[in-house]
Amino acid sequence: MLKMTDLHTELKESIVEQLNLEEMEPADISDEEPLFGDGLGLDSIDALELIVLLEKDYGIKLTEPEQGREIFVSINKMAQFIEENRTK
Amino acid sequence: MKNKIYITGIGGISAQKNDFAENPLVYEQLIFKAHTPNFKEFIKPMALRRMSQAVKMGVTTALLALKDAKVELPEAIITGTGEGCKKDTERFLEKLLDQREDLLNPTPFIQSTHNTIGGQIALHLGCKNYNVTYSQNSASLESAFIDAQLLLSENPKSNNILVGGVDEVSEVISGFRNLDQQLKTKKIKNLDLFKDDSPGTIASEGSHFFLLTSEIKESTYAELIDLGIINSVSTQGLTSEVESFLTNNQLKPEDIDVVILGNNGDNRFDHFYENLQQGIFKNTQQLVYKHLIGEYETATGFAFLLAANILKSGEIPGILKANNIPEVKTKNILIYNQYLARDHSLSLLRAV
Amino acid sequence: MNKGVAITGMGIVSAIGSNTAMNYEALVSGKSGIDYPKNLLTKHKDLPVGEIALTNKDMAEKLRLPKDHLYTRAALLGVTAIKEAVEQSRLKIDSHTGLVSGTSVGGIDATEKFFTEFAAGNSENKEFIRAQHPGFTTQKIADYFGITGFVSTISTACSSSANAIMLGARLIKAGKLKRVIVGGTDCLTRFTLNGFNSLKILSKEPCQAFDENRYGLNLGEGAAYLILEAEDEIKDREVLGRLKAYGNSNDAFHQTASSADGEGAYLAMQKALITANIPLNAIDYINAHGTGTKNNDAAESVALQRIFNNEVPKFSSTKAFTGHALAAAGALEAVYSLLNIKKSQIFPNLNFSHPMQSSDLIPVTKLEQQKVNTVLSNSFGFGGNCTSLIFARDEK
CATH class of the missing domain: 3.40.47.10 (Thiolase/Chalcone synthase)
Incomplete structure (x- = not known):
C-alpha cells in the first residue's frame, strides 16, 4: 500500500489546475478513486492533457497514447509509475 | 405551399440587461464584455470547465431559446460566428510560439475550431440532427438564417430549427482592433457613440439564439419573411x-x-x-x-x-x-x- | 425524378498536382504527394505532410497579383483551383453567381506569422489582422473573380467543403442562385500541424487508412471547387456529373472523437441515400473519409457495415495521396469522385496491407477499371460533424 506522499499532493494539485476542475479542491480527490469513468469522470481529452503533464513535469514521454489507460487509473497508480520512470 | 417561418423562442446575452430601455449599462472602455448570467445554472461543471465565453454564451442562449419555445430537441442547429472561438485560438497560438511548438496542451486546439459552439450545443442536447456553422464576417448569422430558410422550404414537415450568432472578446486578438482602426482611438462612453465624428467603433460580444417554427405558437414573436x-x-x-x-x-x-x-x-x-x-x-x-x-x-x-x-x-x-x-x-x-x-x-x- | 444539380466545372490544387489533369495522372500512377515538409516553417520536420510545392510567390505571380496583395495561402490556393473550374465551365459571373467556401483555419498562416508583432503593438502588417477569420480568405477569393452577391463561408472543420457543396446545391434548387462556386481551401499551418500533433493522431509514416496497423493521419493542404448551375443555365455546355444527394448529421458524442458505432456517419449516409432515393447496390464506389486514425477508420468501418448490411461496396481513401486537407478534403474528393465517373476508374487506397481485425473490410488497393455511375463521398469533422455526398453520372 502506497502512502500519501508529496508527489500525491503535487499530482492532485496539477490535475485540478491543468484540467480546470474549478469546482474541486485537490484534497477532494482520493488516492484510490478511478480518475476516469465513474470516479472523477475524466475523458479522453483529459488523458491527452495528462500525457503532456507527465512529459512536462516528470520528463516521461509516452510513445503510444494507449499506454495512458494503464497509468491514469488512480492517483496511486500514477504516482507509482512516475516514481519508477521519472527523469526529472 | 412553402412553410412560413416564425421566431418562436429567443435566448440572448449581450452587454445589456433586459431593462436596457430604462437602465442602460454604461461602459467607458473601447472593448467591453457581455453581461452574463450564472452559467452554472445551465451547464454542468464538468462540461463548463473547458468552455470559453463563446461556447458558454452559445450553449446557454440556445437552451434559453428552446425553453422559451417549449421545444426540447431542435431539428437542426445552425450557428453563425464571425470570429469563432478566439480565446482558445489565442491560447494555443501563444503557447505554440512561446514554447516553440513543444509540449502543447491539446484542449485549446480542440476548442478553437469554429464549429465548437454548434458541436457543444449538439453534445449538450444529444442532438444528432443537421448541424452547420457559418463564418462570413458580419454576414455569419444571416448566412445561418438563410440556411434555416432553405431547410424550412425544402421539407413541408420541417419545424423547430435553432439558429444563432455568437462572438466573444479575447484579451489579445480583440485588442488587435486597436491597430487597424477598427476601434476609436480615444475612450468614449458607449451611449455617446454617435456624438463623436471619428473613425472606428467600440467592440463587445454576445450571443443570440432563435428557435424557428413553421407554425404559430403561444410564444411566437414574429414572422421571418x-x-x-x-x-x-x-x-x-x-x-x-x-x-x-x-x-x-x-x-x-x-x-x-x-x-x-x-x-x-x-x-x-x-x-x-x-x-x-x-x-x-x-x-x-x-x-x-x-x-x-x-x-x-x-x-x-x-x-x-x-x-x-x-x-x-x-x-x-x-x-x-x-x-x-x-x-x-x-x-x-x-x-x-x-x-x-x-x-x-x-x-x-x-x-x- | 431527382436528377441532381448539374456540375459544369471543377478545379483542384493539391499535393499531387496544381490542376485536375496532374491530380488524375498521380492517382492512376499511384504516386503519393506525402513527404516531409519543405516550405512549412515548423520544427516538426519528421512529420510527413501533403504539401503543395507551389510557394505563395509562385501562385501570386501566376495570378498576376500586385506585390502588396493581401491573399493568404488559402486564398491563393482557392483562386488557383477556382480559376481552373471557371475556365472549364465558361462561367458567367454576375449578381446571380454566388460563392460558398469551406475553410477551417482560413488565413491563420498570416496570423501565426504576425501574431507576435501585433501583440507588441506593431501595426506594420495590420491589413492581415482580420486574416485569421475565415471570411477574410473567402472575401479575397470573391474579389479576384468579381463576385459581389451571395458570398459565404462554412467552417465545420474537416467537413467544411462538403457542407459548402451541399449548401450550393440547395441554393440552386431553391432558386436563390443561378450559379454557384462551391468547395473549400485550407493550407498547412503550424497551428493545425501542432494541434493535430497535440492530439497524438499524426503518423510519422505515410498514412495507412483502414489498415490494422495504422497509426494516424498525415496533414495535407489544398483547394478544390465545383461550379454548380441551374438547369436553364447549362444550355449546350458539358455537364461533368451531378450532385444527386447529400446528408449532414452530428455524432453528438465527443468534441473530437467519433462514437464507436459511427452513428453520425451512419445517419449522414442514411440521409444522403434516402434523398437520392436509390437502392443500396446502386452505389458503385465510396470515397471514404479514411484519415488513417485509429478512431476514424474504426468508426467509419462500423458505419459502412451498418448502412450497407455488411455488403459494403468498393471503397478506398485517397488521403494517402493528398494528406488530410482538412476543410478542403471533401472538395478534393468531390473532384476525384467526378473523375471516377468520367474515367470509369477507381483509385487505390495506398499503403494498405492488413485488414482491421474489428471489421475485416478491404479497400480497393490497385487501380480498377470499372463503370462508375454513382459515388458516395464521406467527410467527417470535429464537433461530430458528418457529411455524405452522392455524385452521379449525368444521364442525357
Missing part, C-alpha cells in the same frame, strides 16, 4: 439593392414601419446607413442599437431580438430611436447591417 446578403455594393447601389429586395417581397420602402440600422459610429462607413436614413427611409422610424451593445460580427442577433420584441409588444424603446416619427402600428421591420463596407445583409420581419 426573407433575408439577403450582398458581399459588396456601393452606397448608391445599396438603395437599389434594398428596393429590389423589398420588391421581391411585394413591398415598397414606405411599407417598412421600422428600419433597424447597424450604425456603429465609424465615420468612414456609416454613410451606408445615413444614405438610407436620408433617402428611401427618410420618413420611416429608424432605430440604432450598437451604442448599447457595441460592435461584433454577429451583433445583428440583438437587432433580431429587438425586432421580434417590437413586433410582439408593439413598444419601441426611446433609447433606440434615431429619429422621431409619429408611432404607427408596426407591421414590417427591415434590418440592415454591414461592417467595414462589406458583408451587407437585409432581413425582413413581420408581425403575426
